[in-house]
Each structure stands twice: as structure tokens, then as C-alpha cells.
Amino acid sequence: MSKSILITGGAGFIGQHLTRKLLAAGHAVRILDSFHPQIHGNDGDLAANIKSQVDLIRADIRDRDALIKALVEIDTVVHLAAETGTGQSMYEIERYFSVNVQGTATLLDVLQNDTCAAHVKSVIVASSRAIYGEGAYQCETHGTVYPNQRERLQMEHGHFEPNCPECGQATQLIPTLENTPFKPMSVYGLTKQIQEQAVLLFAKTKEINGFALRYQNVYGPGQSLKNPYTGILAVFSNLAREHQPIDIYEDGKESRDFVYIDDVVEATFRCIDFSGHFIGALNVGSGVATSVQEVANEIKNHFSSSSQTTVTGAFRIGDIRHNIADLSRVKEVLNFQPRTSFRQGLANFLSWAETQDVQDKLGYSTSVKELAAKGLMGKSKR
DSSP states (O other), rough: OEEEEEEETTTTTHHHHHHHHHTTTOOOOEEEEEHHHHHHTOOOOOOOHHHHSSSSOOOOTTTTHHHHHHHHTTTTEEOOOOOOOHHHHOOOHHIIIIIIHHHHHHHHHHHHHHHHGGGGGEEEEEEEEGGTOOOEEEETTTEEEEEOOOOOHHTTTTTOOOOOTTTBBBBBEEOBOOOOOOOSSSSSHHHHHHHHHHHHHHHHTTTEEEEEEEEEEOOOOOOOSSSSSHHHHHHHHHHHHTTOOEEETTTOOOOOOOHHHHHHHHHHHHHHTTTSSOEEEEEEEEEEOHHHHHHHHHHHHHHHHHHOOOEEEEEEOOOOOOBBBBOHHHHHOOOOOOOOOOOHHHHHHHHTTTSOOOOOOOHHHHHHHHHHHOOOEEEOOO
């Protein structure tokens, strides 16, 4: 059955991929997006092959009048609009709260109070694994534990692994379940927690479907190569193609759960197509941890790059050490399993990146200098 779907932030990386799948399935799509220059450049637009098929509203998520217009005759809202730079969020605090929290509040207020939203039966919000902080680990003495943010002094001495918050012993990474306590360690993570909790509370009150999809590290063809504040794949690929030095933070063993864009789109599509009733959070990831050192090596090999990689011992305040998602619940609810391995997905991304202009590395170095100037960078003395 055809649905009418509003995607806030729909001109972004995930939004455009999702739009293509929805159009192919016969759904009507409306996009509301501000085309922020940090993500889209100064001449941002939709891809030509979807622009003619969607209803596009160029507006900020905080624009109430635009939201009223956007929600007319909409069945399902996919709320992707957000600021997304973890490091940047630690000093552009007001902007991150304004866009992520106030923008979501304005959206929900219109959904609650304006007759334009009478047809909405489901809201899907892009949450993040950042709400967990370090997530779940195993302590030999205390079992499953949820470490606190790593201390600057600890990392200055080269101790990067999280310790048990009860006894201080070393811990072992385990997959993080959705019932893990919230411990966001960046302003970005905190705003995503507020976003998802607000959406789920609203859905429960309205007795409609509410999905908070806790995306892990999403990557793939089409992601922004311009934005220096998110995505080591984009940063490393730009540097490798120019045979420029690649600096790796901490000891290079920090890891992430990289999830390919097609898998993210499939999980989101299944929420839109869901025939039952559900209100809750679901992890969307690969269930596999890949180290940053592995990422750098794979990228260099793909481009036959002469880039020198240096493990610098530098670290960012607010970064987590590892993450890996437990996918048992998303499999149970949506019958979803990721299909794309990191090696295959990375090859797809890098093959696409080769067709794009190399972005000026000045943006990345400027972002690092901004973090340092704000006291949000440190370096191991070992």
C-alpha cells in the first residue's frame, strides 16, 4: 500500500538513499531540508534523478510554518534532520541543542497541535549509538558493566581502554543491547538521547508507532566528503588519494561498528513498512567491530597510496573507545540482518570516492585546530 512520507533532513546522505528506495516501492516522498553548507557545500541540491520525483521544501527544521506545510497529508515521518559532528558539538553547544532538541520539539509540537498532522501514524527518528557512551563491557568481577568517560590523565599516560566503574579493573568489549543505560559522552550524544526519548514519549501518548533507530557508524557511496567533522572514511580517503600523511588517534586500536548505507536504508524501510504496533529503540549496525588502524590500512591499499600513517597518541575529549551493537532485537522486531561486510562496503565507498573531486584537507586540519583551541584535544605522553 502506497504511503506519503516526510523525510526531514532528506537531502542528506541517508535521506537521499532512503528516498530512492521509497520511490522505487511506489511511495510518495516529501523532503524538508535546510541544505546546510557544512554538509552540502554552497550549492547543495538533490540528486537530479530524484529531484523531479519528490516534493521539496527548503527550510530549517525549526521553521514551524514550513513544518505545517510539510506535514499535510503525511502518513509517516522519518526524522533525520540533525547536526552530527561529535567533536564539534562539544563547543558549538547552543547550535547543537537548537537544531537537534528545539527542532525536534517544534516538529512534535506541530504533530500534536496542528490539524495538518492528523494522518500521521508513525514517526521514525534517527538516533545514535552515541547515547550509550562507552556501552557494554565485561568485568571479571562485576560482570556486565558500563564504563564512565575516560579521564584525560588516564589517556595522557597511554591507558586508552575503559576500566570497570566499580573496581577499576580492565574490561572486555561485548555487544551493547538497547537496555544499556544512557551515558552520552558528547553534547551530540546527549541531544540524540533527548531527540529519541521525546519522539518515543510522543508516540506512546498518541498511540502511534515510534521507532528510534540507533544507527552505528554509517558509511557508503554518497556520504559527504566535504564535512570535516564527521567520518574518518571520508577524511582518510581524501588524504590517501593525495598521498598525504594520515594521523591516527590514540593507539589505532580503537574500533567502530561500521554499517553500510544499504543496510541502514533497509532497516529504516522496514520500519516504514511495519504492519504491527511498536514503540521503542532498535540498534542498527553490522555487529562487527573494526579498528581505525585496519580502516587506514584498507584505504591505503585500495588507492596504492604512499601515505605515511602515524599513530600519534592524540585523543579527543568526548570520543568513545569502542562500539559494537547487539542486533538481536532488531532481528526479532524487523527480521533485519545486515548483508554487507565492511570489506565489500568499503570497496564500494572507495570506488565511488575515486569518481569525486578530492576535498581540500584544510577543512580537516582546521577542525582539529578548533578542538585543540577549545581544550578538547590531548596527547599521550608515552
